[in-house]
Amino acid sequence: MQTPSRLAWFIGPVLALALWLPTPALAQQPTDKPPKDPELAELEQALAADKKAQAEATGDKETGKEEGVVATITRTFQSLNPDISFIADVALAYFSDDDPLMVGGHDPTKTGFTLQQLELAVSASVDPYFRFDANIVFSQFGVEIEEVYATTLALPWNLQVRAGQFLTRFGRINNSHPHAWAFADQTLVIGKFFGGEGNRGLGLELSWLVPALPWYVELIGSATDAAGASTARSFFGGDDLGIDGLGDFQYTAALKQFFPLSDNWSLFWGLSYASGPNATGRDNRSEIYGTDLYLKYRPITHGSYTTVALQAEYLLRRRQVPDDVLMDHGVYAYLSWRFAQRWAVAARYELVTGVDDDYLDPAWTGDRQRAGGNVTFWPTEFSRLRLQYAYDVPSWRDGYHMVFLALEFAVGAHGAHKF
Numbered sequence: 001m002q003t004p005s006r007l008a009w010f011i012g013p014v015l016a017l018a019l020w021l022p023t024p025a026l027a028q029q030p031t032d033k034p035p036k037d038p039e040l041a042e043l044e045q046a047l048a049a050d051k052k053a054q055a056e057a058t059g060d061k062e063t064g065k066e067e068g069v070v071a072t073i074t075r076t077f078q079s080l081n082p083d084i085s086f087i088a089d090v091a092l093a094y095f096s097d098d099d100p101l102m103v104g105g106h107d108p109t110k111t112g113f114t115l116q117q118l119e120l121a122v123s124a125s126v127d128p129y130f131r132f133d134a135n136i137v138f139s140q141f142g143v144e145i146e147e148v149y150a151t152t153l154a155l156p157w158n159l160q161v162r163a164g165q166f167l168t169r170f171g172r173i174n175n176s177h178p179h180a181w182a183f184a185d186q187t188l189v190i191g192k193f194f195g196g197e198g199n200r201g202l203g204l205e206l207s208w209l210v211p212a213l214p215w216y217v218e219l220i221g222s223a224t225d226a227a228g229a230s231t232a233r234s235f236f237g238g239d240d241l242g243i244d245g246l247g248d249f250q251y252t253a254a255l256k257q258f259f260p261l262s263d264n265w266s267l268f269w270g271l272s273y274a275s276g277p278n279a280t281g282r283d284n285r286s287e288i289y290g291t292d293l294y295l296k297y298r299p300i301t302h303g304s305y306t307t308v309a310l311q312a313e314y315l316l317r318r319r320q321v322p323d324d325v326l327m328d329h330g331v332y333a334y335l336s337w338r339f340a341q342r343w344a345v346a347a348r349y350e351l352v353t354g355v356d357d358d359y360l361d362p363a364w365t366g367d368r369q370r371a372g373g374n375v376t377f378w379p380t381e382f383s384r385l386r387l388q389y390a391y392d393v394p395s396w397r398d399g400y401h402m403v404f405l406a407l408e409f410a411v412g413a414h415g416a417h418k419f
Helices: 003-020 024-028 038-058 069-080 188-193
Strands: 083-095 112-127 130-139 142-152 159-167 200-209 216-225 249-259 265-277 285-297 307-321 324-338 343-352 368-380 383-394 400-412
Touching: 188 307, 188 324, 188 343, 200 249
Parallel strands: none
Antiparallel strands: 083 112, 083 400, 112 130, 130 142, 142 159, 159 200, 200 216, 216 249, 249 265, 265 285, 285 307, 307 324, 324 343, 343 368, 368 383, 383 400
C-alpha cells in the first residue's frame, strides 16, 4: 500500500508551512504597541541625529548613544509647551482723602474698584543652554511688558547671565511682582526712589554663586538703561538724555547671603548699590545704597502650618544737582504670622524723609510715615482674599485712612516664589 507514504509526503510540507506562518488567531490579537506614526518616527530620527551631532561636537561618545524614546519625546514636547499662567489682582478701596499720595503703579488711587493687574507669566527652557521668562501685564489702560529675558543654564564656574528686560535685584522687594507681596500696595521708599513699577530696564546681569563657603553667598552685577519715569526715577527718569558713553548706564551691584540658623530658623541678609546719571546735568549722578534683612521661623521638626517672618529694608539716596547734593532715606519693616493653613496676619511700618528743593518731589519736604496691617485668607493655593488698613501721615498735609479689600486668583502653571 502506497497511500500512507503519499499522505506523509503531502502532510509534511503543510505542517512545516503552518508552523512557519502566524496563526490567524494570534495575528488578530491586539498588540500592546501599535504601529508607529510616521511623523513620530521621523521626529525620533531627527532627535537621534541631533544627539549624535552634539556628541561628535563635544567629543562625548556616551552622549551619542540612543536614549529611551519615551523620555526623549517627553522632554521635546515639554519644551514646545511653556508653563503659562494668568494672575489677576483686583481691589475695592476706600480713602478718607480724595487725593491719596499712592506711589505704586498698581496701587488703588481712588475709592472704588481697581484692576491692579492681570499678569501673564510665561516660562520655558529654550534648549540646554537658555531659559526664557516673560511677565506681561494687562490693565484697563493698555499692555505692558514688565519682564522678558533669557537666563543661561550651562555656564561654568557657578556663573549665570540674564539678558533682556528685567527687574534689577536691588534689595529684597524690588525684583518681586505684586502677587508675591505681603501687602496690597507698594512700599513708599521703592516708589519714591525707583518709580511706580520698581527699578528695571533693558540690559545684562551677571551673577556668581560663591563656592566652598559654609553659607550661601551670591554676587550680582548688572548694567541697564537709566531711563524710565516709573522704572528709573532717581536716574534719567522720564528725561532720557541718551547714551554718550559707558557712564550713561545704570549699574547695580548686590550681595545676597543666606544663613540656615537651625532646622526652624533661617536668615537672609543683603547689601545693594545702584549708580547712574540723573537728568539735572550730563555729569550729575545719583547713588542709592541699601541693606535688607529677612528672618523666618518655620518649624519643620513637627507638623505645623506656622510661619513667622520679619522683613526690613533701608535705602539711602544721594543725588548730585547743580551746586548741591540732595540726600534722603527710607525704611520699611513688616512682621507676618501665618497661624493656620489658610490664615495669616501682618503689620507694617514705613518712614521716608524729604528734602528741600527736590526736583522730583517738590512738596515732599519732610518725613512721611505710614502704618497698617492686614488679614489674609487663602481658600486654596490658587486664590487669596486680603483685608488691609493703613494710616498715612505726610508731614506737609493732613493724614488719611485707607482700607483695601483685595482679591487674587491664578490659573495655569506658576512656580513657587523664592525664599
